[in-house]
Amino acid sequence: xxxxxxxxxxxxxxxxxxxxxxxxxxxxxxxxxxxxxxxxxxxxxxxxxxxxxxxxxxxxxxxxxxxxxxxxxxxxxxxxxxxxxxxxxxxxxxxxxxxxxxxxxxxxxxxxxxxxxxxxxxxxxxxxxxxxxxxxxxxxxxxxxxxxxxxxxxxxxxxxxxxxxxxxxxxxxxxxxxxxxxxxxxxxxxxxxxxxxxxxxxxxxxxxxxxx
Amino acid sequence: xxxxxxxxxxxxxxxxxxxxxxxxxxxxxxxxxxxxxxxxxxxxxxxxxxxxxxxxxxxxxxxxxxxxxxxxxxxxxxxxxxxxxxxxxxxxxxxxxxxxxxxxxxxxxxxxxxxxxxxxxxxxxxxxxxxxxxxxxxxxxxxxxxxxxxxxxxxxxxxxxxxxxxxxxxxxxxxxxxxxxxxxxxxxxxxxxxxxxxxxxxxxxxxxxxxxxxxxxxxxxxxxxxxxxxxxxxxxxxxxxxxxxxxxxxxxxxxxxxxxxxxxxxxxxxxxxxxxxxxxxxxxxxxxxxxxxxxxxxxxxxx
Numbered sequence: 001x002x003x004x005x006x007x008x009x010x011x012x013x014x015x016x017x018x019x020x021x022x023x024x025x026x027x028x029x030x031x032x033x034x035x036x037x038x039x040x041x042x043x044x045x046x047x048x049x050x051x052x053x054x055x056x057x058x059x060x061x062x063x064x065x066x067x068x069x070x071x072x073x074x075x076x077x078x079x080x081x082x083x084x085x086x087x088x089x090x091x092x093x094x095x096x097x098x099x100x101x102x103x104x105x106x107x108x109x110x111x112x113x114x115x116x117x118x119x120x121x122x123x124x125x126x127x128x129x130x131x132x133x134x135x136x137x138x139x140x141x142x143x144x145x146x147x148x149x150x151x152x153x154x155x156x157x158x159x160x161x162x163x164x165x166x167x168x169x170x171x172x173x174x175x176x177x178x179x180x181x182x183x184x185x186x187x188x189x190x191x192x193x194x195x196x197x198x199x200x201x202x203x204x205x206x207x208x209x210x211x212x
Numbered sequence: 213x214x215x216x217x218x219x220x221x222x223x224x225x226x227x228x229x230x231x232x233x234x235x236x237x238x239x240x241x242x243x244x245x246x247x248x249x250x251x252x253x254x255x256x257x258x259x260x261x262x263x264x265x266x267x268x269x270x271x272x273x274x275x276x277x278x279x280x281x282x283x284x285x286x287x288x289x290x291x292x293x294x295x296x297x298x299x300x301x302x303x304x305x306x307x308x309x310x311x312x313x314x315x316x317x318x319x320x321x322x323x324x325x326x327x328x329x330x331x332x333x334x335x336x337x338x339x340x341x342x343x344x345x346x347x348x349x350x351x352x353x354x355x356x357x358x359x360x361x362x363x364x365x366x367x368x369x370x371x372x373x374x375x376x377x378x379x380x381x382x383x384x385x386x387x388x389x390x391x392x393x394x395x396x397x398x399x400x401x402x403x404x405x406x407x408x409x410x411x412x413x414x415x416x417x418x419x420x421x422x423x424x425x426x427x428x429x430x431x432x433x434x435x436x437x438x439x440x441x442x443x444x445x446x447x448x449x450x451x452x453x454x455x456x457x458x459x460x461x462x463x464x465x466x467x468x469x470x471x472x473x474x475x476x477x478x479x480x481x482x483x484x485x486x487x488x489x490x491x492x493x494x495x496x497x498x499x500x501x502x503x504x505x506x507x508x509x510x511x512x513x514x515x
Contacts, residue, residue, distance in 0.1 A: 010385050013508065021501050023494075093500040100504040100511075107515040121515060 005045040008038050009126040012160065013103060016133045019153065020099045023086055028137075028149050029073045032156075036065030039156055043163055046120070053171050061159070064178045069152065069185050076189050077145055080196040089140045102132035115164050123164055130157030144192045148185055155181050216462040220296040223466060224473075225287065228444040229253040229437065231477040235404070238481025253440060260433035268426060270330045278325035279427060279434040282318035286438040286445070289314040293448050294369045297457030297465030303369040308356045311368060312349065315401070315445075318438065319345055326423035333415040337422030340492065344407060344419065347499035348400045351393050354506035358383075358390040359453065361513050372449070374458035389509035391453040396502035398446035398476070400495070402439065405484040407495050417489075447476040 015035040019028045040062035043054045088095060106129035113124050134154025138147050159177075162169060233250040240247025249255075267275065291301040292311045300307075323342055326334040360366060362383040363375035370376075380387065400407045403420035415422050424435050451472030457465035490498060 006385070010512070017501065017504060017508070021497065021504075092494075092497045096497070096500050096504050100507045103508055104511050107511045110515070122512075125515065 003045070003120075005042060005120060006122050008042050008045055009120075009122045009160070012038050012042075012130060012156070013126055016130055016153065017096065017099055019137060019149065020095045020133065021092055023092065025077050025086060025143065025145055026074065028086070028146060029070050029077075032073075032149050032152050033066050033070035035153070035156055036061065036067075036070070039159060040066060042160070046123075046163055056171060057174055060175060060178050064182055065152070065156070068182065072185065072189055073145060073148060076192050080145075080192060086146055087142055089142055095136060095140055098136055099129075099133050102136065103129040105129065105132065123160065127157050127161035127164075130154075130160060133157075144188070144195055148188045148192070151188070152181070152185065214301075216296045217291075217294075217299045217301040220462070220466045220469075221291055221301055223470070224295050224444055224448065225290060225441060227470060227473070228440040229257060230440075231443050231447065231473060232410075232440050234474060234477035235481040235484065238478050239484050242482065242485035253436065257433045257437055260428075260436070261430050263429040265429040265431055268329060271325075271328050271426070274321070275325045275328045275426075276431070278321040278328075279431040279438075281321045283434040283438045283441075285314040285318040286441045290441060290445055292368055293445065293452070294373050295448060295466065295469060296462040297452075297460055297469070298369070298373050298462065300367075300369045303367050305366040307368050308360070308366070308371065312352055312356075315442065316345070316349070322423060322435070325427075329426045331426065333422050334425060337415075337419055340419045341423060344400050344495060344499070347496045347503075348397050351397050351499055351502040351506055354503055354510060355390040355394050355397070355449075355453075358386050358506060358509045358513060361510070362386060372452035372456070372458075376453070376456040377458040380456055383513055386509035386513045387453055389505050389512075391450050393502040393506040393509070394446065394450045394453065395476075395479075396498060396505075398443070398450060399480070399483065400499055400502075401446055402443040402480075404480050406487050406490050406498060409489045412489075443477075443480075444473060447473045450476060 012035055015031045015038065018031040022028055022031065040058045043057050043061075044050070047054065090098075103125070106125035106127075109128060110121070110125040115124060131154055134150050134152070134157055136150070137153055138150030141147060141150065162174075162177075230250060230253075233248070233252050236252070237247045237250050288302075289311050292303070292307050292314075294300040294303075304310075319341065323338040326338040326341075356371070359371040359376070362379040363371050365371055365373075365375045376387075399405070403410055408419040408421075409417065410421065412418050412421065415425070420439075424432060427435055448469060451469055455468055455472055457468055460468065
């Protein structure tokens with residue numbers, strides 16, 4: 001049978017498809033939360049044995065990506081009382097097919113980026129496709145909340161890529177990255193509130209109407 | 213040796229009308245009703261078979277031909293599947309295309325018959341049926357491609373038989389994704405809930421049911437029977453992929469298949485109870501998701 005981390009990586013890709021295919025804001029947040037849980041389990045599954053470094057990384061990821069940020073986003077859509085439906089700029093079917101294309105692209109590029117240390121063929125393609133799909137969500141969904149979700153997915157892709165070097169990267173750097181995302185999403189949350197108060201809508205396209 | 217495929221084909225053809233009954237019974241139980249007997253479709257078929265047929269004066273020979281061709285092509289498609297886990301009644305390289313083609317032929321005739329009646333509702337149903345089929349078929353063929361590449365065999369007999377047992381340890385994720393995709397195709401092709409509601413009685417929302425409004429008596433019985441066989445066929449595909457039975461003895465393999473089909477019917481009933489049917493414009497999206505799942509499985513296999 002395949003090792004556990006391959007299964008986790010496949011599930012990460014499936015949560016990406018879930019975000020692309022769903023029409024509900026709350027469902028995208030749930031998908032990102034589940035993705036956070038998967039990513040927290042990944043460093044433990046990827047390397048044999050247990051070290052304080054990876055346990056800390058897993059715990060930090062779990063708290064920030066699977067609990068705090070999703071709870072914050074859920075609060076944001078409740079407070080802003082936005083419509084619960086996503087209004088994509090390109091259709092759900094088209095974005096789903098683009099997502100499938102992103103996965104295929106990831107798998108076709110990955111053999112040119114060999115990783116010396118790990119015996120996994122799926123880590124690099126999953127990381128690449130997650131970054132591309134995050135970018136897709138970020139650019140094709142017009143609601144501010146879904147753009148935050150897209151940003152999170154994009155960052156999750158970078159995180160997966162970073163896991164290939166998890167033993168080398170100092171712990172402090174990783175904590176710094178987590179803090180960075182936390183602050184980033186926090187600021188975006190505040191911006192979301194303000195867009196909402198200003199325009200009674202979360203459509204970020206209307207930001208161009210801002211005047212001082 | 214030829215006896216085992218024949219017997220298992222007869223068993224599946226005989227048990228097929230049970231499956232919609234089980235699905236409906238589960239649906240009733242989950243919504244707090246007692247529901248129709250599990251054997252209801254058998255009684256319906258027996259009743260319809262004894263009745264006369266009414267033909268509208270606008271219909272032509274196509275309308276009379278369609279139910280017969282539909283039932284015959286569906287049964288013929290069933291004979292291409294290795295129902296006892298190792299051998300199909302008919303088998304040749306590329307028979308997977310014949311399988312999809314035979315089901316397509318039945319659907320084509322049914323659509324023509326619906327158009328033949330001249331009823332605007334039936335034309336609408338026909339157009340929807342074809343739309344759904346257009347999106348379901350790429351998913352079906354991508355699933356078949358996954359199976360072909362995983363097993364290296366172009367015959368359904370091999371794709372679902374012994375080579376699949378050897379392929380499982382190597383290609384498990386792809387095969388699970390293909391099975392999930394096939395299940396969505398099953399729901400679409402057999403007109404079950406997220407795509408179509410078999411219990412709706414409003415012509416505007418029906419897809420499959422509205423096409424058969426004008427059929428009566430034995431013709432309707434043939435169509436209903438073909439529908440239940442189609443559910444059994446796609447169920448056999450899903451079970452065949454998830455539970456490779458190539459190494460089991462033929463009677464045991466058939467037993468596993470029947471148990472799997474009952475499980476599929478229960479699952480269909482559960483899906484129908486917990487989901488509302490999708491808006492018509494979201495149905496293609498579901499099937500594109502099925503295609504993407506199968507495509508992801510294929511990518512994993514090729515990587």
